Amino acid sequence: xxxxxxxxxxxxxxxxxxxxxxxxxxxxxxxxxxxxxxxxxxxxxxxxxxxxxxxxxxxxxxxxxxxxxxxxxxxxxxxxxxxxxxxxxxxxxxxxxxxxxxxxxxxxxxxxxxxxxxxxxxxxxxxxxxxxxxxxxxxxxxxxxxxxxxxxxxxxxxxxxxxxxxxxxxxxxxxxxxxxxxxxxxxxxxxxxxxxxxxxxxxxxxxxxxxxxxxxxxxxxxxxxxxxxxxxxxxxxxxxxxxxxxxxxxxxxxxxxxxxxxxxxxxxxxxxxxxxxxxxxxxxxxxxxxxxxxxxxxxxxxxxxxxxxxxxxxxxxxxxxxxxxxxxxxxxxxxxxxxxxxxxxxxxxxxxxxxxxxxxxxxxxxxxxxxxxxxxxxxxxxxxxxxxxxxxxxxxxxxxxxxxxxxxxxxxxxxxxxxxxxxxxxxxxxxxxxxxxxxxxxxxxxxxxxxxxxxxxxxxxxxxxxxxxxxxxxxxxxxxxxxxxxxxxxxxxxxxxxxxxxxxxxxxxxxxxxxxxxxxxxxxxxxxxxxxxxxxxxx
Ligand code: NAP
Numbered sequence: 001x002x003x004x005x006x007x008x009x010x011x012x013x014x015x016x017x018x019x020x021x022x023x024x025x026x027x028x029x030x031x032x033x034x035x036x037x038x039x040x041x042x043x044x045x046x047x048x049x050x051x052x053x054x055x056x057x058x059x060x061x062x063x064x065x066x067x068x069x070x071x072x073x074x075x076x077x078x079x080x081x082x083x084x085x086x087x088x089x090x091x092x093x094x095x096x097x098x099x100x101x102x103x104x105x106x107x108x109x110x111x112x113x114x115x116x117x118x119x120x121x122x123x124x125x126x127x128x129x130x131x132x133x134x135x136x137x138x139x140x141x142x143x144x145x146x147x148x149x150x151x152x153x154x155x156x157x158x159x160x161x162x163x164x165x166x167x168x169x170x171x172x173x174x175x176x177x178x179x180x181x182x183x184x185x186x187x188x189x190x191x192x193x194x195x196x197x198x199x200x201x202x203x204x205x206x207x208x209x210x211x212x213x214x215x216x217x218x219x220x221x222x223x224x225x226x227x228x229x230x231x232x233x234x235x236x237x238x239x240x241x242x243x244x245x246x247x248x249x250x251x252x253x254x255x256x257x258x259x260x261x262x263x264x265x266x267x268x269x270x271x272x273x274x275x276x277x278x279x280x281x282x283x284x285x286x287x288x289x290x291x292x293x294x295x296x297x298x299x300x301x302x303x304x305x306x307x308x309x310x311x312x313x314x315x316x317x318x319x320x321x322x323x324x325x326x327x328x329x330x331x332x333x334x335x336x337x338x339x340x341x342x343x344x345x346x347x348x349x350x351x352x353x354x355x356x357x358x359x360x361x362x363x364x365x366x367x368x369x370x371x372x373x374x375x376x377x378x379x380x381x382x383x384x385x386x387x388x389x390x391x392x393x394x395x396x397x398x399x400x401x402x403x404x405x406x407x408x409x410x411x412x413x414x415x416x417x418x419x420x421x422x423x424x425x426x427x428x429x430x431x432x433x434x435x436x437x438x439x440x441x442x443x444x445x446x447x448x449x450x451x452x453x454x455x456x457x458x459x460x461x462x463x464x465x466x467x468x469x470x471x472x473x474x475x476x477x478x479x480x481x482x483x484x485x486x487x488x489x490x491x492x493x494x495x496x497x498x499x500x501x502x503x504x505x506x507x508x509x510x511x512x513x514x515x516x517x518x519x520x521x522x523x524x525x526x527x528x529x530x531x532x533x534x535x536x537x538x539x
Contacts, residue, residue: 008040023224024043031375037096041195043229059218063183074218077212086108092194097193104166107165118490127497133148149500150514152500153184159188159243160226161175164341171188172205174489176219188222202219230250240265244269250271252481255267270480272479273307276314282436283432284320284321285320286433289327291431292324293331313407329365335369336376339374345400345401349401350377352400355394361384361392362384380402381403386410390421419448426480427455
């Protein structure tokens with residue numbers, strides 16, 4: 001297994017085999033120094049992408065028929081291999097991304113645990129959503145046929161990783177784990193900002209594929225330019241769905257390509273969110289310093305490069321609000337910038353902030369200090385009022401990094417107008433004192449917000465996304481391309497499935513999941529009642 005990158009040059013791993021790309025090479029840049037680092041990676045051409053999609057299509061018939069137990073075993077094997085290579089993966093990711101070791105250690109643990117969680121989901125197989133309506137030949141006025149429904153995998157999935165999570169939203173991240181758990185082979189387009197990290201993780205998954213005796217095309221890792229290879233992948237007829245995390249421009253370009261295909265396919269893109277925080281008046285006057293520090297920590301963590309980083313802070317007008325803004329300013333002034341992921345992301349961040357400076361009605365409130373490395377701009381906070389915020393389109397656009405706009409509001413009605421006027425978001429956060437709050441307003445405000453976001457929080461911070469059964473990391477456009485799903489948590493598997501009903505099939509023709517004897521012991525909805533395998537067995 002490739003656990004260290006000792007060669008001078010590496011290639012895409014198509015069906016587990018290195019395939020030398022014919023479209024030039026790329027090399028990682030250490031964003032802390034702006035120097036090239038590590039080996040070179042060859043980039044495949046548009047034509048070469050077909051090798052990966054064909055391998056995935058060939059693997060699909062066998063892979064989709066794996067028993068729940070076998071699929072779970074494969075995902076656990078991939079987790080074991082990634083964990084075993086953890087030290088080298090973290091060392092490589094630190095150089096390629098500038099992210100600090102503790103953050104990457106946490107991210108590696110999250111990635112491994114996520115694979116194990118999806119192994120459990122695959123093994124339990126309740127995601128299959130089995131529904132059975134036995135035949136009722138005597139039913140009047142018409143007999144009911146025997147109907148059995150189960151969800152089946154869509155087919156090969158193209159996955160695009162994000163720059164900001166080189167592990168948990170990358171090669172073995174949530175999109176890959178959920179697609180593989182669903183029974184879909186994955187062709188992963190490596191992010192060129194962390195090619196070495198991608199190679200190590202891709203080799204670990206490929207090794208697990210081989211050891212479990214699965215068809216090699218179950219997983220491929222390809223290096224290439226997004227506008228060439230990424231577009232070719234999404235246009236390829238063998239690809240049946242897309243998972244993406246990254247920019248709004250990249251996500252919407254892929255949505256357009258997918259929609260223009262002769263057979264359009266779903267794109268699950270997580271793109272852009274500025275995660276408003278609403279400080280209600282009842283939250284102020286208790287421990288404003290801790291509240292201000294909590295906000296600045298959430299804003300500046302990972303250099304503000306988290307999809308859930310708070311880019312908007314709503315604070316009431318008046319003396320209590322003024323005092324809170326002063327505390328935020330003090331905490332922010334003491335904060336230093338840290339290395340951003342790429343020189344390009346850093347310059348977008350700096351340009352975004354420069355554009356704010358030219359806007360009428362927007363003023364700088366506070367600025368921290370720049371970090372000591374390259375690409376580490378100072379965190380900054382600006383302020384405006386609700387009318388300016390709602391009438392200035394640029395203020396609703398994501399600036400990826402530690403920059404926040406404090407919007408001062410004067411009434412509950414203004415908050416209602418904000419909640420109905422903002423674009424779709426991953427999260428919205430309320431700070432309030434439940435004992436003193438006007439709960440009639442707060443309830444109505446939550447109802448406004450739930451139409452705009454995937455997750456509503458109270459008295460917490462949106463950064464730090466728990467991975468589990470109940471999490472939603474999604475939201476209406478432009479937070480994602482399809483707000484009916486989540487990219488974090490076990491429900492993510494639903495994105496890569498579709499229901500099929502079998503009507504009056506003889507028992508011998510039925511798939512295992514919907515047979516009367518329930519050989520996979522799955523939870524199912526039987527004639528209108530959910531039934532648990534153990535209860536059925538006891539009966
Ligand atoms: P990105 O530029 O969208 O790139 C993500 C992946 O998509 C890369 O592999 C990229 O390939 C590919 N890609 C980009 N444009 C494409 C296109 N038109 N057609 C096909 N493939 C395309 O995202 P990023 O590099 O991670 O970060 C850039 C910006 O995205 C950030 O400044 C930030 O604004 C935003 N971002 C947002 C989030 C979030 O969760 N909200 C997370 C990360 C980034 P190439 O690199 O080869 O083009």
